[in-house]
Amino acid sequence: MRRFFERHDLVDIIMWLIAATILFVALLGSIKTIQSGKYSPATWVDLGISGLTQGSVYALIALGYTMVYGVLRMINFAHSEVFMSGAFMGYFAATWMANSGFMQRNPLLGLMFLFLVAALTSVTIAVLLERIAYRRLRRAPRLVPLITAIGASLFLQYMFRGLFGSQVRSYPPMPGLEGAISLPGGVEIEYVQVLVIVAAALMMLVLYLFTQRTRAGLALRAVSEDKDVAALMGIDVDATIVRTFVIGGAFAGMAGVLYALIYRQVTFYMGFVPGIKAFTAAVLGGIGNLPGAMLGGLTLGVTESVGTILFLDGYGVPAPYQLKDGIAFVVLVLILILRPTGILGERLSRTKA
């Protein structure tokens, strides 16, 4: 007992108590909800699938956070705006194609073009951010780039508001994406959800192969391991960092289109909530770790979708879905208390955090 207290101080114990209380509340809530029998298995599967869809988008954004954190050791707060910009420009492309009838004639080509426009916009913004704001601050104390990123995020958000107005703009309907597949047991999967999950999985596979099998990917891993040594080995650190922003931006832009296909609308502040969630996902999986970001995104999406009802409905909380965004933050705090390195992360030492 004495040795236990020697090794763990009061703060640790209080934190474990907090964590244990939260977990206990969640567990009790789940038991109560399941006992009440209000929801059929099909409902749970539906919730799970919508959670997976949401989680795939989180995962794609989280990759951008994690890669930038890997090379620069900073949270790119403006990444949520990179995501928003892609969705926004995608809206204009989609509207144009829908009005000119191009989308009806070649739905597949139209969709590809949509992704291309969004990715290009986001890449442009991400690269400009790096060049104008972050590059000069690489050696600054860490609060400085962080505040710069917050400022850049505010700047971009209100720039879009100023340029394109503050109204909510609705995506036109996508031919070929309407409707759903019915599975036995009353479960329905919408085509959009299939598209989102498949597209996200494909993109993550491509990224994984890129980082593991190509020289550029090797350089990227080397730079996130140790910039100085990487430079000594003849790696162009600047170029690698720009490449990181390009990949992160492209993924965020395409995630923006996927997100907009699910929710059917874009606004200038749409990036904030998914951005925070994606960051949580990145921490959940272990920041700096690519498979971790993917896993973290999916886990968070499902927890949020299923968990909100599972944990809270049993207590008779009215309208639990209103607290959905709160769940993500509680998960973040829990992870940071219980396993600060995240699910897959272990390389992150004290010096890097």
Place this chain on the structure above:
Amino acid sequence: MATQRSSPFVTAVQQGAIAGGVAVLLTLMGMVETFNERDIVQGVISLGILLLVAIYLVFGSTTARTLSQSQVSVRIGASALAGAIGELFLVGLVILGQQVNLRPVFPNASPELWEILQFGLSAPQSYLAMLGFGAVFGALGAGLTLVSRRYRGPVIVGFLCVVLIGLLDDLIGITIASNPMFATSPVIETINQFFFAQGVENGLSKAGAVVVFLVASVLAYHWPTLRSGARSRTQAMPAGRQHTLALSMYGLFVVILLILPNFLGPYLTDVSNSVMIFTLMALGLNIVVGFAGLLDLGYVAFFAIGAYTMGVLTTTAVGAESGQIVWGPGLTFWWALPFAVLFSLMAGVLLGIPVLRMRGDYLAIVTLGFGEIVRILALSDALKPYTGGSQGIVEPAMPTVGRLSAALSSQGLYYYLLLACVGLVIFVAIRLRDSRQGRSWMAVREDEDVAQAMGVRLVSTKLLAFASGAAMAGLAGAVFASKVGSIYPNSFDLLKSINVLAIVIVGGMGSIPGVILGSLVLFGLPELLREFSEYRYFVFGAVLVAMMLTRPEGLWPSTKRKQELHENMGPEADPRPQVLSTPGEAGSV
């Protein structure tokens, strides 16, 4: 960069293209058109055109500075070219806008905008006029770099004074009108007529602008000699008299603050009350971010807790009807105030414990999450019986001070209350800063590991920072709730946290006068320029980035923080490999 001679033509094209990009961006955002409604000098220049002028001046002088090794004529020519190229983008925009309807994409691209950009001229001449306009101000920008520093400063100060007074002219009008002593005085009337030539137009009169410019620039020119003269005279005095002089200056300042509401009138008093609420919050956040170096993005949560405590404890709208909350003891303002501070303080400790182990970036995100959780909870149906959900709480109590409250207007009452609060909080903040606790905070800010090795207890140090910052926000929140008269969850969003953070950062992290200056500049000024509030956060974002890139220590820095921020900031193009993740640096924030 400095050693390499850039070609004048290439530099001009580069700078011109950037200037053009910025000009097109601001134009399409509607800034030029909105700003155009305000004249700075009647019939001469509006704020909208001034915005474009500023762009060409800045990029003109950048061009000239890049070409500092070329001949003067080359520099001026290149700057004029840069200005003209910048304006060429706008010419292109106007031509495009007149051919194609851009409004479905850019709601601000209206025919009126094109007219403003063309200075009301018709097609072919107007394009030449626009190019000439760009070239002239680009060249003037280069001209500014040629003038010696001794003259450049005063000229810029003179222009800025004209702009500021031209902008605030209707406020000066309101102030004069609302004060019986001024409104009837013939002298004031004449002066007012001379400077502002009342009519439908706003802004300074031409003669007024010239006088303001001359007075301001002459004062600015003589300022260094005046200041050093005054300083040497005070230093020549015996120590006792110096002390008396300083005390009487402070006394004078306090007296001015005390009688100020009589001159300001109700509207401006109300604005200064809002500024003081933000000063209170900023002073609190300054302890957390500035002293202890813990970046808190959910600071508004404590403000919200203070406000809600005040609301729940004092509201009279308790009962079963809709729009009422189910429980509330109906205390008076003064009874509820300590509870509001206490609860926010406890919330500060509660948040502090789980984040004790986190650093920098993680801390920022978790505190941001905490702020959002408080807002989401206040907004949810789950807590509706206690917090009123989205309908909020109405009718919190007003402070009463015996017979005094009858003598004062409600703005005046809050003015003195807030003045007392700000005074108290400044006193506490200064004492904390200079105490052993304050030194521990700064040690933690500079390097957590070293501080711990030196015997600083991290747990109590960090918790105390969070707690004292939170208590100040709670105080501000309680007064805010009472002043505004209703509490809605959406008054406590992330933007408020960022607003306060921007005040602390722009003013100068860790610097108490800086924070006060910051809240005047970043909160007072936007409150006075409400008609441009659309661009408020856009400008905030730009200011934050620009500040971090050029002057991370803030407008009025504390000397210590300035040293810290500059010790490892090298020039941009450093050939050495960049050291990023050394263990020593990890704890520096």
